[in-house]
Amino acid sequence: MQRKLLALGVALALSTPAHAQSPEVATGPSLDRDPRLGPIGDVVELREEIKRMKQEYENRIRVLEERLQSVESSKPAAPATVPATTVASSKPTSNAFNPVISLILDGKLAGLSKDPATYALPGFALGAETGPGDKGFRLGESELVMSANVDDKFYGQFTAALTAENTTEVEEAFFETLDLGKGFTVRGGRFLSGVGYLNSVHAHAWDFADQPLVYRALLANQYKDDGAQLRWVAPTDLFMEFGAEVFRGGNFPAGGAAENGKGTHAVFARFGGDVGTDSAWRVGLSRLKAKSARRSTTHNSATDLFTGTSELTGVDFVWKWAPNGNPKERNLKLQAEYFTRDEDGTFDPASAGTPFAYRGKQKGWYAQTVYQFMPRWRVGLRFDKLTSDAVNAALAGTALDNQGHSPKRRSLMLDYSNSEFSRLRFQVNRDESRLNEKDTQLYLQYIMSLGAHGAHSF
Amino acid sequence: MKKLLITLVLVCGFAGAPAHAALRVFACEPEWAALAQELGGDRVSAFSATTAKQDPHHIEARPSLIAKLRQANIAVCTGAELEAGWLPALLRSAANASVQPGTRGYFEASHYVSMLEVPARLDRAEGDIHAAGNPHIQTDPRNIARVAAALAQRLAEIDPAQASHYRARHRDFSARWSVAIQRWEKQAAPLRNAAVVVQHKGFPYLERWLGLRQVAALEPKPGVESTSAHLSSVLAQLQREPARMILRAAYSDDRASNWLSERAGIPAVVLPFTVGGTEQAKDLFGLFDDTVQRLRGTLK
Numbered sequence: 015m016q017r018k019l020l021a022l023g024v025a026l027a028l029s030t031p032a033h034a035q036s037p038e039v040a041t042g043p044s045l046d047r048d049p050r051l052g053p054i055g056d057v058v059e060l061r062e063e064i065k066r067m068k069q070e071y072e073n074r075i076r077v078l079e080e081r082l083q084s085v086e087s088s089k090p091a092a093p094a095t096v097p098a099t100t101v102a103s104s105k106p107t108s109n110a111f112n113p114v115i116s117l118i119l120d121g122k123l124a125g126l127s128k129d130p131a132t133y134a135l136p137g138f139a140l141g142a143e144t145g146p147g148d149k150g151f152r153l154g155e156s157e158l159v160m161s162a163n164v165d166d167k168f169y170g171q172f173t174a175a176l177t178a179e180n181t182t183e184v185e186e187a188f189f190e191t192l193d194l195g196k197g198f199t200v201r202g203g204r205f206l207s208g209v210g211y212l213n214s215v216h217a218h219a220w221d222f223a224d225q226p227l228v229y230r231a232l233l234a235n236q237y238k239d240d241g242a243q244l245r246w247v248a249p250t251d252l253f254m255e256f257g258a259e260v261f262r263g264g265n266f267p268a269g270g271a272a273e274n275g276k277g278t279h280a281v282f283a284r285f286g287g288d289v290g291t292d293s294a295w296r297v298g299l300s301r302l303k304a305k306s307a308r309r310s311t312t313h314n315s316a317t318d319l320f321t322g323t324s325e326l327t328g329v330d331f332v333w334k335w336a337p338n339g340n341p342k343e344r345n346l347k348l349q350a351e352y353f354t355r356d357e358d359g360t361f362d363p364a365s366a367g368t369p370f371a372y373r374g375k376q377k378g379w380y381a382q383t384v385y386q387f388m389p390r391w392r393v394g395l396r397f398d399k400l401t402s403d404a405v406n407a408a409l410a411g412t413a414l415d416n417q418g419h420s421p422k423r424r425s426l427m428l429d430y431s432n433s434e435f436s437r438l439r440f441q442v443n444r445d446e447s448r449l450n451e452k453d454t455q456l457y458l459q460y461i462m463s464l465g466a467h468g469a470h471s472f
Numbered sequence: 473m474k475k476l477l478i479t480l481v482l483v484c485g486f487a488g489a490p491a492h493a494a495l496r497v498f499a500c501e502p503e504w505a506a507l508a509q510e511l512g513g514d515r516v517s518a519f520s521a522t523t524a525k526q527d528p529h530h531i532e533a534r535p536s537l538i539a540k541l542r543q544a545n546i547a548v549c550t551g552a553e554l555e556a557g558w559l560p561a562l563l564r565s566a567a568n569a570s571v572q573p574g575t576r577g578y579f580e581a582s583h584y585v586s587m588l589e590v591p592a593r594l595d596r597a598e599g600d601i602h603a604a605g606n607p608h609i610q611t612d613p614r615n616i617a618r619v620a621a622a623l624a625q626r627l628a629e630i631d632p633a634q635a636s637h638y639r640a641r642h643r644d645f646s647a648r649w650s651v652a653i654q655r656w657e658k659q660a661a662p663l664r665n666a667a668v669v670v671q672h673k674g675f676p677y678l679e680r681w682l683g684l685r686q687v688a689a690l691e692p693k694p695g696v697e698s699t700s701a702h703l704s705s706v707l708a709q710l711q712r713e714p715a716r717m718i719l720r721a722a723y724s725d726d727r728a729s730n731w732l733s734e735r736a737g738i739p740a741v742v743l744p745f746t747v748g749g750t751e752q753a754k755d756l757f758g759l760f761d762d763t764v765q766r767l768r769g770t771l772k
Binding site (some may be wrong): 193 | 538575697
């Protein structure tokens, strides 16, 4: 129908002006005989005039054509070139507003030379699920992510993690503003804190099978909690973003939802830009002040309790390079982070009811590089190190006693991605987390993304 | 620390206030930056998020792009999921209310043209396909004309004080563009019905415009890198039914097409694909001048 209309419109448009101002008519014999016409010069002028008019009409026709075309193409009907357009034309309307859904499948085969049950980082009280994982085949977290614009002002996202132990965990569930404008965004709910670089990166987007030791030790892999976040992006060509967060304080390095469930605060600042067309960088500064009331950590199957404050300060740096800024063929990523944490309060080993005063500094860093040397294939190298203050005699032999040891680890990774939706990874760690013991850890991992195409941040 | 941050925020807030009043256009691809510049002239300052040497499917959501989008008055993108891997991340990070989807500051060019290759079946096993159809609409100048009409109208809407300026510039552009299309069509007439092999299925609009016949693609599935097995099968096919040339975009890797070019004895032609893809493709006119020129080069 629209095609016919278009054809009709074009035909009309073409025919009408041609009759009105046809050059054949203008140069016809009747004109030559007109007594009012002057000498040849006038005829030439007239011809020029007619030529201009003709051009103008042609342009008008084109504009008309374009309008018709745009009217036609703005309709959802499928173009005629595709005979079977069931997808485009027969969309059911009842679920058209359903959230965008993506599902992540993740699993590992692990070979560990030491018993993971004996895993420890001397000098550090560890949060839950922070070891090297189980030996053998093990399902990772299957993540179900749903997101959509709620309306014109809000966006919502929900991530459920289904664990290998058949439990369901709400990993993230937050809303975010869309149109506060002036570079401001407010977020509320449960989410990964914006501190550091890797803290807010979802596990399926990590470049290694496990988190750096400094994240494992100081943030229990990733700090997420219930709270609110305010972000602001500066209107400058140099990227500058500032953020502030308030959290309930229910998760490590906080614990026990101190100060009526709003005692944990964080601030961060990020700066970034390009160097030429090949390279881009980002630098971040962050600070997290967590209040704990009987925060529980596990050491030698006993529960230790900490009450007090943890102040974490971090610097992160990322550099990405690709020839012409086109990462598809080859690209390189350099990344390093440093964190230091001051803890001040009381530590009650094995919850014996005899808390000791504790004040100490723990710090660590990692540096890693991942190189995609050809399409599909990437290789990565990572170095990790942690150090902590010595403790007094009262705390000797507890998790906080570093026994003169500085944990470190080296990792080598090779992964293959058939497409941006699938990844197979091999990783080997030379892990010196434990005192006087070297653990060789081998991982074979798969990460599969089904459904919606997620956009990844830098 | 907090005081320092607050001071920084305030300083940046004032220092970053816009000094000039030109309409800031954030274009996802170079062709739309060039078009916005044609339509806006000095009233528009257009920035392209990508270059012709970059695959627009695979772009990092770089901090510099967030900073640019944060300051934009309008975002002009192809749409049809071409930018699905990076634009949503930029839009959410930049927190710029005036360019969010659904507002007049968000313009998707693919809404204004008839899409080709709309898949009848959506399955990732088919490769990187787009539900809305093939997004590489800029290779047909008639599509550029359609988008130009819509974009001129949109610019006039978001900058009403300059509406007549955009309309006048569009009339002028449209007249020059129509004449140029006729020229290109005449120049490319001998190419009608020529069989071509493409690297990536990036040229259906060009093929339809000039009547080229695509007989094979070097990517076994859209977005999937070519394998040696697939290349061999294309070579075998070309020995049965020869093609005139192999087409690839300026951003594509040259290995696969060069390999096939040598063995099949047909030229591999690099097309600018967008503004800036070759030295000659300095603007939209240069883009098609050079595209037609390079295609004609295979006739000798």
